[in-house]
Amino acid sequence: MGLLPFSEKDSPTNSKTALGSEPNRDIPVSSASDSPTRRSGRRSLITLAILAGILVLAALGCDSDGHQSMLSSTPWTLDGANGPVAREQLLLFNVLLWTMVAVFVLVEGALLYAAIRYRRKPGDPLPPQTHGHTPLEIAWTVVPTILILGLGIWSVFVLFKLEPGEAVAQARELGKEPLRVEAVGHQWWWEFRYEDANPDVEGGELITTANEMRVPVGRPVIMTLKSDDVIHSFWIPKLAGKQDVVPTRANQMWFQADDPGMYYGQCAEFCGTAHAQMKFRVHALSDAEYQVWVDGWGDPVDLSQAENPAAAQSGQLVFLGDGQCVTCHTVGSADQVDEVGEGVQHARMQTFVAYTEWLSKPAEERLEDVRTGNEPPTAFAAPNLTDLGARTTIGAGLVDLNRETLRQWLRNPDDIKPGNRMSELAAIYQTRRDHRADLTEDQLSDLVEYLMAQK
Ligand code: HEC
Ligand SMILES: [Cu+2]
16 A cells, blocks of 8 residues: 555545545446436447447458458468569568557457456455566566567568569569569559560660550569659559659659459549549560560551441541540550650640640630630640550540440540549530530541551
8 A cells, every 4th residue: 555656545635536536426326227327338338339330331341352452361361462562561461460469459458357357346445556567567668679670670671672673683583674664643544654665675665555554474563653743642452552653753663463364553642533533454464465465566557457447447537637636645656755754745744734824814815815826735645545445444444445435435534434634625525515525426436446446
C-alpha cells in the first residue's frame, strides 16, 4: 500500500473524484429485469451486432483471388504475386502483417485477460500495490526493439531491390537488357512509349500505344512514369506495388512478369471525374509473340485486305475529314518526341492548357476571337490508334473491344465513360443537344471498319 502516487490513501482528492472514491455508486443493487444496466447492456449488444455485420459485409467485399488484388487466396502464401518484385513485396507484407497480428493478439489478449480476471468486485479491498518489475520491463523494451529494427532494416533492403539498378543487374545476369517503357498518365488514360522496343538489338524501334502494354515474360521492365496534367498512380497489383506519377517528375519503378498472361492495372490516385475508369492492361507474351508484335507494329495497313474494304476505305475519309479524329489521334505511326524529350502528346497537352485558359475569357472576347479567326487550335492529347484492332479493350481498359462497343463509343463516348475528354472536346460531340456524334450511322459503321483494321 502507498507505493503508487495515487493510492487511495495519499490521493489529494480522496473521497471526492479520485479513482477509488465511492466505489459502489454505479453498481446496481437490485437486478430487476428493466434495470438501466440491463437496458444499456442490450443496447451495446445491438451496437456490437451492427458493427460485426458491417465488418462481415466489408470482408465479403474483399476478394483475394481478384485480379485487382495484390493478396494471395491463402493469406500467408505468395500466389498473388508474379515476378521477383511482386514476390519480394508480398513476402515483406505478409511477414509484417502476421507479426503485427501476433503482437496485437498477445498484447490485447493479456490486457483483456487481466482486465476481466482481476477486475475489482464490490467490497474488494485495495490489492497489493507494486512498483516496477525489472525482468518484464526489459522484456517489453527489448522484444519490440528487435522486432522493429529487424523489420525496418529488412524493409530498407527491399526498397533497394526495387531500384531500377537492380533490374539492370538481374537482366544482365540472364544475358539480357531490361525493356524500358515510359508511361504517361493523362486524364483519363495511359500512354505507353517504347523508345527502344527491341532492347537486345542496336538502333531501337519507337512504339507508342495506349492503355495496353505488351511485355516479354522473364525480362525486367523499367518504367519511367510521367504526367502531363495531375498526379496519377501506376499500379499493376499482381506485378508490383503502386508508384506515383507526378507532373514535372520522372519517377521510376520496375517489374517482371514470369508467367505469360494478362495482368490488370489501375490508376490508384484520385485524378478527376473518370479516375476510377483509368485502367490499363499488361499482356505478358513469350519472346516470340512479343517480337511479332514489335515487328508488325506500324506496318502500313492495306485497307483493300480489310474484312470490309469499301467501308474501311470510306472510314478512313471520315477519320481524316468529317470526324476530325486526326486532330487528336495518330494512326499508322508513333507519336514522335523532339530533342528536349517533349513529344506530340505533350504539345497537344499544351494546346489543351491554352484552350482551357481561352475558355475562361469573357464570352464577347471569345466571340471576337472566333470572328477574327484567332481562336486557339483544338488538338488534344489522345490515345495512339495505330494498333487499336489488336487491343482487347477501349475507354482505358473499361469495356471489351468489339464492333458493338466501338460503335457505341464513337456514337457517344459518355455512354461508356462519363466525363471523358473525347466527348468533352471533340467538335463532333458539341453540335447536337443529346451530345451524340454529328455523323450518320453509315459513317459510324465505316469508322468502325477502318479502326478494326488497324493492327
Ligand atoms: C478532341 C480530341 C479528340 C478527338 C477530335 C477525337 N478523340 Fe478519340 N479520344 C480522345 C481522348 C482524350 C480519348 C481517351 C478518352 C478516355 O479514355 O478517357 C479518346 C479515345 C478514343 C478511343 C478509345 C481508345 C482506347 O484505347 O481506349 C477511340 C477508339 C477513339 N478515341 C476514336 C476516335 C475517333 C474515331 C474520332 C473521330 C470521330 C475521335 N476519336 C475524335 C480525344 C479525341
Ligand atoms: Cu489517374
